[in-house]
Amino acid sequence: MQQISKQPGFELGQIVATPGALAALKKAGQQPGEFLTRHVNRE
Secondary structure (H helix, E strand, O other): OOOOOOOOOOOOOOOOOOHHHHHHHHHHOOOHHHHHHHHHOOO
């Protein structure tokens, strides 16, 4: 399957996360970048 390259929908500004959000990501075994990428690509 061929991947289509997308242009970001917008530029990200300052990225911050609360300690609780980081703890939840760690507990779930996920990385913040996964969500940032989906957000900026409007997925």
